[in-house]
Amino acid sequence: MTPGQILAAILLAVAGSAACTWQVQDWRYGTKLADIGKAQAIAVTKAGNDARAEEQRRQASVNKEASNAREQNKAADVDAGAADAAGDRLHVDAGKLAASACLGDPGVAQRGASATRAAMVLSDLLQRADKRAGELAAAYDRARIAGKACEAAYTSLKR
Numbered sequence: 001m002t003p004g005q006i007l008a009a010i011l012l013a014v015a016g017s018a019a020c021t022w023q024v025q026d027w028r029y030g031t032k033l034a035d036i037g038k039a040q041a042i043a044v045t046k047a048g049n050d051a052r053a054e055e056q057r058r059q060a061s062v063n064k065e066a067s068n069a070r071e072q073n074k075a076a077d078v079d080a081g082a083a084d085a086a087g088d089r090l091h092v093d094a095g096k097l098a099a100s101a102c103l104g105d106p107g108v109a110q111r112g113a114s115a116t117r118a119a120m121v122l123s124d125l126l127q128r129a130d131k132r133a134g135e136l137a138a139a140y141d142r143a144r145i146a147g148k149a150c151e152a153a154y155t156s157l158k159r
Contacts (some may be wrong), residue, residue, distance in 0.1 A: 058156070058157050061153065061156035061157065062153045062156070062157070064156075065149045065152045065153040065156065066149060066153075068149065068152070069145050069146065069148070069149035072145045072148075072149075073141075073142060073145055076138070076141040076142070076145065077138075079141075080134065080137065080138045080141070083134060083137075084134055087130045087131075087134065090126075090130070091123070091126070091127045091130070094122075094123040094126055094127075095120075095123050097119070097123075
């Protein structure tokens, strides 16, 4: 064997060894990459499930607060109805009082007519002011309930 052939044989042996080593490394890293891919797929699935569960928890919390707000609005409407009924009774009584003002004393008949008109005007003014106060109270109740529901929903989402 000539020195060129020996050198060629050595180079061929080194190249074959390197190729074999390359193939073994490829198999090892291929297995590692497959394991990493499986772990990553499992982690992505778990993260998706966790995100869905958190979204459902938050939505349930917001729905609960909205339901509570609707119940509070119903209760406020019932209270407003009762207040309106009491106000109506008051208006009837005020109208009766205004109509009967100063009619019992014949000495003040002249003054009685103007006093009756003034009492009727005041009765009407009371009725309109009471109606407006009821409207404002109902609007305030709705706004307060909505604000409290919003605050409670926000607090539940921060948890």
